[in-house]
Amino acid sequence: MSEPILELRGINKSFGAVHVLHDVDFTVRAGEVTALVGDNGAGKSTLVKCIAGIHPTDSGEVLFDGRQVSIHGPKDAADLGIEVVYQDLALCDNLDIVQNMFLGRERGKAGVLDEADMEQAARRTLASLSVRTVKSVRTPVAALSGGQRQTVAIAKAVLWDSKVVLLDEPTAALGVAQTRQVLDLVRRLAEQGLGVVLISHNMNDVFEVADRIACLYLGRMAAELPTKDVSHSQVVELITAGRSGDLGIARPDMAAV
Amino acid sequence: MAEAVAVGADRESLGGRLRDIGFWADWAAVIGLVALVIVFGLASPSFLTLGNIQAMLVSAAILIVLAVGQTFVIATSGIDLSIASIMTFGAVVLGLLYAAGWPILLACLVGVVAAGLAGVINGTLVAKGRIPDFVVTLGMFSAASGAALILSDGKPTQVVDGFLLALASGSVGPFGYFIVVAAVVVVVAHVALFHTRFGVHVLATGGNAEGARAMGIRTGRVRLAVYLISGVLAGVGAILLVSRVGAAEPAINTTYLLNAIAAVVLGGVSLQGGRGNILGPVVGALLLTALTNGLTLLGISQYYQPLAVGVVVVMAALLMRYQR
Ligand SMILES: Nc1ncnc2c1ncn2[C@@H]1O[C@H](COP(=O)(O)OP(=O)(O)OP(=O)(O)O)[C@@H](O)[C@H]1O
Ligand SMILES: [Mg+2]
Numbered sequence: 348m349s350e351p352i353l354e355l356r357g358i359n360k361s362f363g364a365v366h367v368l369h370d371v372d373f374t375v376r377a378g379e380v381t382a383l384v385g386d387n388g389a390g391k392s393t394l395v396k397c398i399a400g401i402h403p404t405d406s407g408e409v410l411f412d413g414r415q416v417s418i419h420g421p422k423d424a425a426d427l428g429i430e431v432v433y434q435d436l437a438l439c440d441n442l443d444i445v446q447n448m449f450l451g452r453e454r455g456k457a458g459v460l461d462e463a464d465m466e467q468a469a470r471r472t473l474a475s476l477s478v479r480t481v482k483s484v485r486t487p488v489a490a491l492s493g494g495q496r497q498t499v500a501i502a503k504a505v506l507w508d509s510k511v512v513l514l515d516e517p518t519a520a521l522g523v524a525q526t527r528q529v530l531d532l533v534r535r536l537a538e539q540g541l542g543v544v545l546i547s548h549n550m551n552d553v554f555e556v557a558d559r560i561a562c563l564y565l566g567r568m569a570a571e572l573p574t575k576d577v578s579h580s581q582v583v584e585l586i587t588a589g590r591s592g593d594l595g596i597a598r599p600d601m602a603a604v
Numbered sequence: 605m606a607e608a609v610a611v612g613a614d615r616e617s618l619g620g621r622l623r624d625i626g627f628w629a630d631w632a633a634v635i636g637l638v639a640l641v642i643v644f645g646l647a648s649p650s651f652l653t654l655g656n657i658q659a660m661l662v663s664a665a666i667l668i669v670l671a672v673g674q675t676f677v678i679a680t681s682g683i684d685l686s687i688a689s690i691m692t693f694g695a696v697v698l699g700l701l702y703a704a705g706w707p708i709l710l711a712c713l714v715g716v717v718a719a720g721l722a723g724v725i726n727g728t729l730v731a732k733g734r735i736p737d738f739v740v741t742l743g744m745f746s747a748a749s750g751a752a753l754i755l756s757d758g759k760p761t762q763v764v765d766g767f768l769l770a771l772a773s774g775s776v777g778p779f780g781y782f783i784v785v786a787a788v789v790v791v792v793a794h795v796a797l798f799h800t801r802f803g804v805h806v807l808a809t810g811g812n813a814e815g816a817r818a819m820g821i822r823t824g825r826v827r828l829a830v831y832l833i834s835g836v837l838a839g840v841g842a843i844l845l846v847s848r849v850g851a852a853e854p855a856i857n858t859t860y861l862l863n864a865i866a867a868v869v870l871g872g873v874s875l876q877g878g879r880g881n882i883l884g885p886v887v888g889a890l891l892l893t894a895l896t897n898g899l900t901l902l903g904i905s906q907y908y909q910p911l912a913v914g915v916v917v918v919m920a921a922l923l924m925r926y927q928r
């Protein structure tokens with residue numbers, strides 16, 4: 348089993364009176380794909396945003412590479428080498444592909460953009476993801492199809508020399524071929540030694556690429572298991588009921604309160 | 605907007621483009637300006653004389669400077685309703701300091717700094733106080749004109765100074781200093797908006813503030829910065845205004861405010877933010893200036909001018925809906 352690169356311990360998060368995450372423990376291992384599953388509203392995106400520094404946590408600790416770290420904003424997360432493809436925080440429609448991929452981390456001297464350099468890097472990254480349908484990296488994102496946008500969002504995350512990549516439902520808008528590409532990419536990133544987190548509602552995809560499966564149930568971590576130790580139906584039970592046999596939360600009825 | 609058409613030019617025939625309403629929408633300000641120049645040029649022989657063109661450019665300069673400041677704010681999906689009041693405030697500060705015996709350059713500098721500070725107050729309230737732009741700058745609109753009235757006791761201050769006289773009357777070749785100042789502002793603004801990190805962040809803040817924040821952009825700082833820019837440019841406008849009038853007047857320049865916004869709208873910048881364009885608002889400012897100038901030359905009562913401006917702006921906004 349490989350080393351944990353990112354470890355969360357006892358994370359709590361509330362939005363006002365709504366307690367969304369309850370004492371969540373979560374481990375991401377370098378070189379592995381961890382699938383994060385759970386029903387709608389279970390708290391998957393919230394957990395990702397806590398890791399990314401978008402939402403401050405109420406309590407709990409975060410360890411990166413064994414060291415305790417505090418992430419106060421997206422910049423902190425990026426500096427550690429954590430990249431995120433968000434489910435709902437889309438690209439800037441009014442900007443083009445290059446501008447989006449480098450947003451917040453533009454290249455250039457003294458604030459003046461080095462367009463040629465960024466264009467080249469963007470083209471290279473898109474090519475490495477075998478994106479062929481995008482004509483120009485200067486196309487405004489508004490003019491792209493849903494799948495193309497998603498690919499650009501993913502390209503944006505892998506452009507950087509990152510250690511952990513979190514993908515929140517990256518294949519939700521994709522066609523068969525693009526989904527294939529993203530799943531292959533997810534595997535490839537793990538093989539390169541990155542810690543990859545894949546959020547997905549598609550059990551086939553999860554079982555195909557994940558080394559471990561973490562299941563959130565109503566904001567609690569119901570189980571974190573190696574994929575080979577569970578079956579489809581057990582995972583589905585964990586997602587819908589929070590338990591399956593002796594796996595999962597002991598008394599899900601209490602958890603629901 | 606120019607690029608979109610340039611790309612399409614290879615594929616579409618001229619006739620096809622003229623039938624496409626999007627073409628007219630993209631070029632609304634330029635077409636409007638050309639149309640006005642033709643109409644007024646035919647109607648009044650003095651309209652296209654060198655002297656009148658120079659006069660128009662000079663009187664457009666202040667509006668251009670204000671419109672550029674307004675463009676930055678509108679690009680972040682804000683709006684600065686206080687821009688003309690801040691100009692008045694800066695002018696009064698300049699005038700009073702000059703009257704108190706300060707050297708003119710220092711008086712000008714402090715006038716610009718005072719206007720910039722008013723912009724910083726706007727920006728802080730919008731970014732940190734999370735009060736809507738409209739409300740904050742409406743408040744500043746009133747507060748800055750009030751401060752100008754209080755400081756000046758409602759009276760204009762004469763500013764007769766060699767430097768400001770030279771600024772108003774001197775020229776580089778055929779271009780008056782006013783035009784040079786406006787041109788420098790326009791070039792710097794264009795570079796800042798389209799070739800710097802800051803410019804991308806301005807557009808990202810206007811297009812998708814939440815997404816921009818997720819990418820680590822401090823959208824609050826960006827908002828603060830655009831109001832600072834708007835304030836400083838209002839200060840630059842104040843210097844030009846005092847230089848032109850020869851006095852610092854605490855008058856409320858609502859025409860400048862409305863025309864500065866109108867120029868931006870005419871220039872094809874969406875009030876929803878996220879879209880920026882410097883040359884468009886410049887053409888918009890020229891169009892509005894040509895409109896007032898032409899109507900004056902034709903001897904039409906100046907009471908009709910606001911009406912004409914209003915009609916032009918609304919017509920342009922209607923056309924803009926077909927923008928590509
Ligand atoms: N910004 C917010 N303010 C208030 N409540 C929120 C906020 N974000 C999420 N929530 C609530 O937190 C809970 C978990 O939401 P979250 O988006 O994390 O679910 P999810 O597991 O990602 O679901 P899905 O599979 O539908 O994407 C939901 O009940 C949601 O209403
Ligand atoms: Mg989600």
